[in-house]
Amino acid sequence: MSAVRTERYVEESRRGIADPVLRRALSGLQERFGRGTAEAYRRLPEGPGLRQTAHAIREKAIANLDLLLERLAARIRANGGEVFFAATGEEAVSYCAGIARRRGVKLAVKGKSMVTEEIGLNSVLAAQGVEVVETDLGEYIIQLAGESPSHIIAPAIHKTRNEVADLFARKLGIPYTTDPPRLTQAARRALREKFLAADMGISGVNLACAETGHISTVSNEGNIRMATTLPPVHVAFMGLERIVARLDEYEIILRLLCRGASVQDIGTYVSLIGGPRRPGESDGPEEFHLVVVDNGRSRLLADPRFREMLCCIRCAACLNVCPVYGRIGGHAYGFAYSGPVGAVVTPLLTGVQRGRDLCRGETLCGACKDACSMDIDLPRMLLELRAILAAGDATWGVKPEGGLERNVWRIWAGLVSHPGLYERLLRAGAVLQGLLPRGVAGWIRRLPPPLSGWTQSRDFPPLAKAPFRSRWARRRREVGRG
């Protein structure tokens, strides 16, 4: 498993907020994709309701995962490919490392894959002397910079062209230029060499289809097609949930994936791969391996509250509309997955307790659900996670929240179910607030802890002199008299 830094959500989000370059890039991204996605769903011939159809397809697939995976594996094996089922990230990584050792792999080229980020593949291969090159241009940039991706689809969204120019001048030895076409050309040249020399190609899987027994990859750059065509070995990693039963269902999910991910009708390159090259073919890998990764996913499967999360196809549409992601950026989420999908799936995969700020640090605005290509109810699951954190949950290893917070809510519950008491407190508050420092129009400048967070940047409203309840009573008396 790659490093988990979910505990640093608050700290890291502060960093993101304070970074004007990141903010500008994110707002540009959200403006282009956020609105565009909704429009793309509306333009679907079936209408935006296709998202609900897709949700049902995914749910059915998840409910029959065992059958689907068996069928997929049988087909791929019949086609001469290998399938390995990895219960943990470590198993998945060491399987791949084993192939690399057996074949004496020196250089591996990689297509963007979130699951390999999740299981920390690169560092293990690197430790055994394999040079692993990320080939998606965005991923390549951040690999050269020694960073981690900050967006599922646009991993280098946080980098400016000037930063890329510096980086390429230093690392690729090209003359300094900030011109995106020239920078792209430089990467194209450098990576072409790598593709042609690579001993292994590594990819993720956007979606597999059980009926036909294929996996598929989608890219605009063509890097994944290079990585899965040129090297003699192709190792593909997929989360165990990335599958549908039939090809017609695959079609629906694929269309939504491309719209959700990048407001396209279809990605430039979609490859459906069912095995290694056939006898007589002059290119394509001679070995094809599919690694199906559990790494905690079967725990989601077992919990009816969170099974829905397995419908996710990592299209990142939810990131592109999330107001919180748009302010704090991807690194704050402390793991491979960021934005709303990360806020739900990361704690479930890496620990709810340590990821509690991810579960709580959203406004529940619901934009993610409307944008989700698979119509996943992310806010519902955030609420479930918060409930787990409050009340504790043995299966997720969470102890009930103790101390001040719990007591505050207990007292609150007592008050709101005793109107007499509630009213008296309201009146007392109206008097006591006189002690607090005021700004304009009687608004309160500073609140004491634990409410001080509010007044960090905002004034707090003063309680009305008379709440509606007493105004109403007065009004009725007057009406009665009149």
Next chain:
Amino acid sequence: MTVKKSVTLFVPCLVDAFRPEAAEAVVTVFERLGIAVEYPPGQTCCGQPAFNAGYREEARRAARHFLRLFADCETIVAPSGSCVAMVRHHVPTLFEHEPRWRELARRTAARTFEFTEYLVDVLGAEDLGASFAARVTYHDSCHLLRGLRVQEQPRRLLRRVKGLEFVEMKNADCCCGFGGAFSVKYPDISSALVADKVAWIQQSGAEAVVGGDLGCLLNIEGALRRKELPLRVLHIAQVLAGGCPPAGGPGP
């Protein structure tokens, strides 16, 4: 009008405590339409804050109180999108395993309406004869917009107000960063969100921002007051009541 209609008013805790004028405005609007208003005493909260924070047992206690109080009401109207979304969508699920309460919760959910939704969708009333001389923009509160799908209704109502010039702000549907306890627990993120919201409101050139959920409005107004900006922040009912004189709202 042949059938005398009546509604039962639910005044959520924030409105009651911080902006009773909004609830009074709701009463005024209904009375002008010839609709009788009831207000059962003893109202507190629907349970939403605890529910959103994950404290479900505590939320259930609040919800039980709410359900008991409104058990026999035919039509419940509340000037708050998020509270109605809570009653409509979440309270029934809170009682999933308590059939008796669940039934009551479902029945109540079906009878509870948000104020502008009730006016436009149920009563078919759009022109309320209100007047309000100002340039106004509207903030879509998340739970009103995405929880109840109320987007056009308030705009239609505002466009019929005499003297009111309606302007859309950029990203009207983007969250203001309130989020209940979130605003206190994650003040950096919340502040960043409301700062953008305030900027968009300012860019719109509006003199007043109007909304249908008090949490958001207090958040936005809190940021405006801190910056000592002269914009006014009003619940939509206050505009629709029309009696609200231009200088009558809070603000400098």
Next chain:
Amino acid sequence: MADERKERFFLDSLRRALGPPPQASRPMEDLFPRKPSAEDQRLLGAVSGRSEREREELLRRLRAAAAPLHLQIEAVVDLAAARATVLRLVAEKSPEWGGEKQLVAWSHKLIESLDLAEPLARQGIPLWMTAPIDPGLAPEAAAEERARQRARIAASFIGITTADFCLAETATVVLRSRPGEPRSVALLPSIHIALVRRGQILADLKELFALLRWDERYRGAGVSNCLSLISGPSKTADIEATMVHGAHGPREMFLLILPD
């Protein structure tokens, strides 16, 4: 074997997580149907019964979809026109990586019938035709042959292929891998030219998949070991969201459409 045990363990834990199996109610016929559905029938019917007018309409939609993708479409009247177009491109374009102009093409009847070799030879431009790897070759010899083909493909600035189908809705060219038709011809050269006949244009992915699933002519191979859907030249927007064509795959793509 250890891997088999692991696999059983993996699938068992999956089944446990799925809960008590509603075995009786597993929708097998829905998961893996053995007969085409009514919708599949409709799609197959639409493909087989397409009128000339409808084909015209598909071509129009194909053009409309291709334009924003920078996929350049040339409807040519006959083989001679197609040849002229290819020769024009050869003359106009220059090799991206420097060096001499060279071309590579699939050994496919349609491409052979263009008679490109002779006019190119006159200009001193080599045209490599790919060939299947002879299954009788010893492994080392086969590896050598593959390396030789790879080097030629990589050295070519234009790669010419045909396509199995073409999809109007998304301006997609569909290539199924076969011996003698290497995938890299549509990948390594800077310019990819694909040739199709009008009758190979389908409306969309749905029709394509219906054919692959149910039409006897395609069903056997199904998806095969590699089916590529290519919709325009390679592109990226990873540097400050600026669109650049030619990230890794071809920078330019041309689709020549011949009459049936």
